[in-house]
Amino acid sequence: xxxxxxxxxxxxxxxxxxxxxxxxxxxxxxxxxxxxxxxxxxxxxxxxxxxxxxxxxxxxxxxxxxxxxxxxxxxxxxxxxxxxxxxxxxxxxxxxxxxxxxxxxxxxxxxxxxxxxxxxxxxxxxxxxxxxxxxxxxxxxxxxxxxxxxxxxxxxxxxxxxxxxxxxxxxxxxxxxxxxxxxxxxxxxxxxxxxxxxxxxxxxxxxxxxxxxxxxxxxxxxxxxxxxxxxxxxxxxxxxxxxxxxxxxxxxxxxxxxxxxxxxxxxxxxxxxxxxxxxxxxxxxxxxxxxxxxxxxx
Numbered sequence: 001x002x003x004x005x006x007x008x009x010x011x012x013x014x015x016x017x018x019x020x021x022x023x024x025x026x027x028x029x030x031x032x033x034x035x036x037x038x039x040x041x042x043x044x045x046x047x048x049x050x051x052x053x054x055x056x057x058x059x060x061x062x063x064x065x066x067x068x069x070x071x072x073x074x075x076x077x078x079x080x081x082x083x084x085x086x087x088x089x090x091x092x093x094x095x096x097x098x099x100x101x102x103x104x105x106x107x108x109x110x111x112x113x114x115x116x117x118x119x120x121x122x123x124x125x126x127x128x129x130x131x132x133x134x135x136x137x138x139x140x141x142x143x144x145x146x147x148x149x150x151x152x153x154x155x156x157x158x159x160x161x162x163x164x165x166x167x168x169x170x171x172x173x174x175x176x177x178x179x180x181x182x183x184x185x186x187x188x189x190x191x192x193x194x195x196x197x198x199x200x201x202x203x204x205x206x207x208x209x210x211x212x213x214x215x216x217x218x219x220x221x222x223x224x225x226x227x228x229x230x231x232x233x234x235x236x237x238x239x240x241x242x243x244x245x246x247x248x249x250x251x252x253x254x255x256x257x258x259x260x261x262x263x264x265x266x267x268x269x270x271x272x273x274x275x276x277x278x279x280x281x282x283x284x285x286x287x288x289x290x291x292x293x294x295x296x297x298x
Contacts, residue, residue, distance in 0.1 A: 056093060062086040075117060084110040101135040108132065115144070122148045126157045133165060141165055153182055153189055154197030160205060172213050179206040200226045204239045211243055219243055234263035238272055245276070 066083035069076055087107050091099060108131050115124040129144035142165060148158035159182065166175040179202055186197040203226035210219035220243060226236035241256035257276030261269045 052093060056090065059086050059090050063090070075113070077114065077117060080110045080114050080117075084114070104131055104135045108135075119151070122152060122155050122158060126161055129158075129161055129165075133168075138165065138169065152196065153185060154202070156198060156201055156205075159202065163205060163209060167209070167212065172209060175209050176206065179209065200230055200233050200236060203229070204235055207236075207239055207243070211246070216243060216247060232263060234260040234268070234272070237263060238275070241276065 063083060063086045066079045066086065069079040070083065073079065084107065087110070091103055091107065094103070108128065111124055111128040111131060115128050118124055125144050125148045129141040132138075132144060133141035142162065145158050145162040145165065148155050149162065152158065159179070162178060163175045166172070166178070182197065182202050183199065183206070186199050186202070189197050190199075203222050207219040207222035207226070210216075210222060220240060223236045223240040223243065226233070227240070230236075237256050237260040241253045241260060244250075244253035244256065254276065257272060261272045261276075264272055
């Protein structure tokens with residue numbers, strides 16, 4: 001299993017300590033590429049560091065420069081990526097309450113072009129879907145996810161995003177149906193393209209949806225199936241431990257947390273141990289993971 005895929009599903013599993021998709025919200029598109037501090041964190045400027053106003057002016061100049069390039073070369077991907085990055089950094093300087101749909105729309109435009117120019121790279125389409133959902137275009141978001149899943153039915157980020165969207169629309173049965181269909185076709189898909197559907201990860205996601213509806217028996221059963229499929233995979237073990245902890249069964253959960261920590265690679269052990277000690281927080285939202293521009297192929 002690749003490290004990026006493993007890291008993503010571990011983050012999702014650990015987030016599911018809460019086991020609540022109800023009230024799910026999309027990660028603000030601002031945060032998707034937000035590698036710079038927001039303006040309210042830079043009240044005092046230091047030597048060698050641009051002030052917030054200077055940074056804003058610099059970014060606005062970059063935006064105009066990229067726009068000029070794109071007037072001449074509408075499909076220049078270097079300019080599209082630069083424009084996207086600059087606009088997102090400008091957004092990151094705003095408070096959430098200040099962000100308007102029009103601000104998100106200017107991010108959507110280059111994302112749509114990049115998604116169209118790079119259909120094999122789902123990161124752009126996932127971000128596009130999240131941005132559309134944030135401005136209230138749920139059908140546009142769903143279509144972006146469907147586009148990915150039509151060619152990559154096992155794309156974890158698209159699956160998780162689509163599931164979150166369906167849950168936010170109070171459609172848990174549709175979410176369950178999507179994941180069950182993915183699992184039913186997984187063997188065939190993996191025969192054609194080995195490893196394209198991470199069955200255990202999809203099972204973990206399915207179990208979490210059952211858990212969000214307080215169908216604890218169904219969730220436990222799905223996790224057990226995943227554990228049986230790959231006894232050395234720590235992810236469903238963590239998920240089941242989370243499920244038990246959410247129900248207040250700490251004594252039953254502890255050996256599972258210990259087992260998961262023993263099975264997990266070193267970089268995840270501390271996270272799992274911490275999850276085992278942390279009290280569950282009711283009604284927390286689980287957000288779709290968003291790739292960063294750094295993880296997007298150049």
